[in-house]
Amino acid sequence: MASTQITKIIGTRTLSVCNRSLATSFFTRNQRFHTSARSQLPDGPIPRKHERLLGDVHSRGIGVLRDPRFNKGMAFTLEERQILGIHGLLPPAVFSMEEQVRRTVENVRKLANPINQYVYMLSLLQRNEKLFFKVVTENVEEMSPILYTPTVGLACQTLGHVYQRPRGMYITINDKNHIFKMLCNYPEHHIKAVVMTDGERILGLGDLGAFGMGIPIGKLNLYTAMGGIPPHQCLPVMLDVGTNNEQLRNQDTYFGIRQERVTGDQYDEFIDEFLAAVVHRYGQTTLLQFEDFANHNAFRLLEKYRNKYLTFNDDIQGTASVCVAGIMAAMRITKKKLPDNTFLFFGAGEAAIGIAELLVTAMTQEGMPEKEARSKIWLIDKAGLLVQVGGGRSEGASPEKIPFLKEHKEMNDLLEITKHLKPSVVVGAAGVGQMFDKAFLNEMAANNERPVIFALSNPTSHSECTAQEAYDHTQGRCVFASGSPFPPVSYNGKTYHTGQGNNAYIFPGVALAAIVASMHHISEEVFFIAAKVIADLAEESDLEMGRIYPPLANIHEVSTNLAAKIVEYAYANNIACTYPEPVDKLAFVRAHQFSLEYESFVPQVYSWPQQK
Ligand SMILES: O=C([O-])CC(=O)C(=O)O
Numbered sequence: 001m002a003s004t005q006i007t008k009i010i011g012t013r014t015l016s017v018c019n020r021s022l023a024t025s026f027f028t029r030n031q032r033f034h035t036s037a038r039s040q041l042p043d044g045p046i047p048r049k050h051e052r053l054l055g056d057v058h059s060r061g062i063g064v065l066r067d068p069r070f071n072k073g074m075a076f077t078l079e080e081r082q083i084l085g086i087h088g089l090l091p092p093a094v095f096s097m098e099e100q101v102r103r104t105v106e107n108v109r110k111l112a113n114p115i116n117q118y119v120y121m122l123s124l125l126q127r128n129e130k131l132f133f134k135v136v137t138e139n140v141e142e143m144s145p146i147l148y149t150p151t152v153g154l155a156c157q158t159l160g161h162v163y164q165r166p167r168g169m170y171i172t173i174n175d176k177n178h179i180f181k182m183l184c185n186y187p188e189h190h191i192k193a194v195v196m197t198d199g200e201r202i203l204g205l206g207d208l209g210a211f212g213m214g215i216p217i218g219k220l221n222l223y224t225a226m227g228g229i230p231p232h233q234c235l236p237v238m239l240d241v242g243t244n245n246e247q248l249r250n251q252d253t254y255f256g257i258r259q260e261r262v263t264g265d266q267y268d269e270f271i272d273e274f275l276a277a278v279v280h281r282y283g284q285t286t287l288l289q290f291e292d293f294a295n296h297n298a299f300r301l302l303e304k305y306r307n308k309y310l311t312f313n314d315d316i317q318g319t320a321s322v323c324v325a326g327i328m329a330a331m332r333i334t335k336k337k338l339p340d341n342t343f344l345f346f347g348a349g350e351a352a353i354g355i356a357e358l359l360v361t362a363m364t365q366e367g368m369p370e371k372e373a374r375s376k377i378w379l380i381d382k383a384g385l386l387v388q389v390g391g392g393r394s395e396g397a398s399p400e401k402i403p404f405l406k407e408h409k410e411m412n413d414l415l416e417i418t419k420h421l422k423p424s425v426v427v428g429a430a431g432v433g434q435m436f437d438k439a440f441l442n443e444m445a446a447n448n449e450r451p452v453i454f455a456l457s458n459p460t461s462h463s464e465c466t467a468q469e470a471y472d473h474t475q476g477r478c479v480f481a482s483g484s485p486f487p488p489v490s491y492n493g494k495t496y497h498t499g500q501g502n503n504a505y506i507f508p509g510v511a512l513a514a515i516v517a518s519m520h521h522i523s524e525e526v527f528f529i530a531a532k533v534i535a536d537l538a539e540e541s542d543l544e545m546g547r548i549y550p551p552l553a554n555i556h557e558v559s560t561n562l563a564a565k566i567v568e569y570a571y572a573n574n575i576a577c578t579y580p581e582p583v584d585k586l587a588f589v590r591a592h593q594f595s596l597e598y599e600s601f602v603p604q605v606y607s608w609p610q611q612k
């Protein structure tokens with residue numbers, strides 16, 4: 001391509017001294033600039049048009065209506081219907097997108113059963129992608145419990161019945177040595193983010209094998225609805241290595257491979273091959289999000305790959321970030337500093353250890369020596385309080401628990417431990433429902449003016465207590481957050497809107513930043529920055545109502561701002577590869593986001609000057 005042409009396409013403002021070799025390396029370094037080169041560029045940051053323009057619609061006629069990426073249903077104008085050869089294939093009415101959104105929400109409300117609502121919405125996604133994301137983004141408080149936690153848990157449990165059309169990729173242990181070729185079957189060529197699970201620990205529901213696929217699909221829907229990441233850049237993947245859930249294996253609707261889980265070297269080689277195949281196919285800066293792996297794999301895979309790929313574990317790092325954000329915001333209510341607290345975790349898995357580690361970082365940033373910070377944090381696992389072997393505990397601890405082992409006698413009753421340690425902050429993250437009973441909550445209230453109580457286990461049925469129980473048994477004095485949403489609580493004539501301490505506040509924004517800046521890895525610091533950003537977003541008026549997180553209704557804007565902060569950090573710390581560095585980070589992030597408006601399919605007609 002001639003340099004003058006390139007200059008014209010890219011716009012002189014951003015690449016004013018554009019020569020051929022610079023432009024070539026510029027394009028090869030970042031293919032996304034190539035995409036933008038096709039669109040028209042106004043002044044300002046380079047916009048990245050991810051819309052498929054008319055030229056990308058390969059089919060005319062009925063094919064357009066059958067393609068969810070292009071279909072607008074009855075929102076096609078008369079002109080478009082004629083141009084696309086679909087005139088007469090639709091009822092004559094032309095509806096606006098706003099009317100379609102309103103009608104969709106009405107239809108969902110009529111279906112009172114959550115699983116029917118889930119199926120209805122997923123079939124909309126398979127018909128009309130833009131409308132689906134518009135509905136979800138504009139009604140996120142109402143839609144996220146349907147498409148995400150808690151209903152997604154139920155959907156996974158019944159996925160054999162709920163399954164309708166292919167979405168994402170299913171790769172099994174039997175496909176070893178063929179994974180790259182399989183990835184080439186995937187029809188999208190610009191994948192920027194992969195969310196994968198092996199289904200071994202789906203929410204707090206345990207091993208759901210291939211039915212765990214509902215989770216990567218759900219997470220990636222939120223990538224778009226909450227973070228504005230274009231859907232065609234997202235790939236959900238089920239890594240099927242079998243399931244140890246015998247009951248599931250024997251169900252006739254089960255669609256995964258019917259064998260026990262493969263472990264050991266074979267498992268590790270499989271994961272290794274998959275990750276290598278993804279970056280070979282889609283580029284080294286493809287984001288790889290681990291989701292709902294069991295503890296025994298989650299920690300070691302994170303350690304193995306965190307500096308090799310652009311990767312994070314949502315259950316360890318995303319949950320840590322949102323929970324520490326909540327605790328920092330709670331400190332604005334309790335008027336304490338982090339180091340003034342004693343933290344008790346019920347659970348010592350991915351979420352608990354992730355949060356505990358990030359709390360150590362937060363306390364050391366407030367000037368406390370690391371050893372002392374760790375001494376403030378107590379964890380309980382299946383065998384009881386995490387204490388050193390010899391302190392009564394007969395078994396050694398896994399590596400991630402070791403930094404939190406205490407020299408202390410063995411104890412294993414939650415209430416007794418609470419009476420003994422008098423924690424000011426308790427976090428439930430063991431996936432075991434109803435553990436925070438009346439006696440426990442009373443004890444927390446007796447020891448603290450404002451006890452901080454987080455019931456993070458998902459879905460709702462696995463929550464340690466309900467929001468109402470937490471308020472009722474602490475005389476309304478608690479600061480409460482939960483992993484799954486709860487309706488507002490009424491106590492003593494006052495209404496409280498409790499916060500949802502769910503990693504959905506974190507992963508869309510982090511992923512958006514990682515993608516737009518082409519970060520080559522995600523450091524731990526990113527999750528600390530994210531925690532601080534989210535903690536600062538809770539307004540005083542939110543805190544008064546008991547809400548320590550910004551309203552979920554604002555999540556798209558929250559994720560966008562969070563991404564801009566992380567992009568800033570990424571450039572300052574040399575982990576961003578998108579070149580050149582944008583001046584206005586927020587505008588840069590916005591320019592990458594998926595538009596929720598329908599595109600016009602009417603070509604812009606222009607004419608040439610008269611030839612002599
Ligand atoms: O999916 C959610 O709601 C949060 C999460 O990652 C989990 O519970 O595993």
Ligand SMILES: [Mg+2]
Nearest residue numbers: 203291292315
């Ligand atoms: Mg998860």
